Amino acid sequence: TQLLEQSPQFLSIQEGENLTVYCNSSSVFSSLQWYRQEPGEGPVLLVTVVTGGEVKKLKRLTFQFGDARKDSSLHITAAQPGDTGLYLCAGAKNFNTDKLIFGTGTRLQVFP
Amino acid sequence: GAGVSQSPRYKVAKRGQDVALRCDPISGHVSLFWYQQALGQGPEFLTYFQNEAQLDKSGLPSDRFFAERPEGSVSTLKIQRTQQEDSAVYLCASSLGGRAGGEGQPQHFGDGTRLSIL
Numbered sequence: 001t002q003l004l005e006q007s008p009q010f011l012s013i014q015e016g017e018n019l020t021v022y023c024n025s026s027s028v029f030s031s032l033q034w035y036r037q038e039p040g041e042g043p044v045l046l047v048t049v050v051t052g053g054e055v056k057k058l059k060r061l062t063f064q065f066g067d068a069r070k071d072s073s074l075h076i077t078a079a080q081p082g083d084t085g086l087y088l089c090a091g092a093k094n095f096n097t098d099k100l101i102f103g104t105g106t107r108l109q110v111f112p
Numbered sequence: 113g114a115g116v117s118q119s120p121r122y123k124v125a126k127r128g129q130d131v132a133l134r135c136d137p138i139s140g141h142v143s144l145f146w147y148q149q150a151l152g153q154g155p156e157f158l159t160y161f162q163n164e165a166q167l168d169k170s171g172l173p174s175d176r177f178f179a180e181r182p183e184g185s186v187s188t189l190k191i192q193r194t195q196q197e198d199s200a201v202y203l204c205a206s207s208l209g210g211r212a213g214g215e216g217q218p219q220h221f222g223d224g225t226r227l228s229i230l
Contacts, residue, residue, distance in 0.1 A: 042203055042221030088154050098207060099168060102154035
């Protein structure tokens with residue numbers, strides 16, 4: 001059962017466009033992580049957010065954790081073909097076990 | 113290498129056969145996790161070890177699934193009497209465990225084993 005819903009499920013855009021991916025839940029999480037996964041590989045961690053309202057920037061990527069720690073967003077500015085991949089949000093209920101509950105995923109394709 | 117290593121990368125089995133999937137975590141990592149990822153979906157939690165102790169197996173879909181980590185390092189996920197719905201990518205992840213600056217330790221994932229049941 002996926003407790004984290006991501007939208008959109010698929011996104012195809014041209015190089016240079018901006019985009020936002022949303023990750024929503026009715027549950028509160030201690031922390032939320034964003035991963036990118038490429039075909040045939042495991043997910044690679046991009047960022048972890050832990051504080052409600054927190055905003056983190058990683059080059060052209062901006063991550064925000066909702067005030068109530070139930071939702072998050074990932075914004076990419078001036079997308080590039082190298083950004084293509086499956087983006088996954090994942091929430092942790094507590095720090096002790098760090099068991100992750102993954103979202104449904106957003107598959108991004110950026111065309112040159 | 114220094115990362116999480118999984119073997120085999122691909123496994124094809126006939127329905128009803130038993131399979132064993134291996135995970136070599138990063139040296140010194142206390143926590144080890146198994147996830148199942150269906151095609152086009154996000155990974156789903158199967159089970160969690162802290163050293164050799166299996167602390168959470170709530171995600172194992174049936175009693176045909178069994179995992180062990182006898183010496184607190186290498187782990188094996190075994191599936192008995194495989195069914196077609198077991199076809200998926202099985203991901204292993206490890207972490208140092210505990211907390212780090214309030215964020216918890218990041219999980220490092222292997223590239224998975226793609227299991228196909230015919």
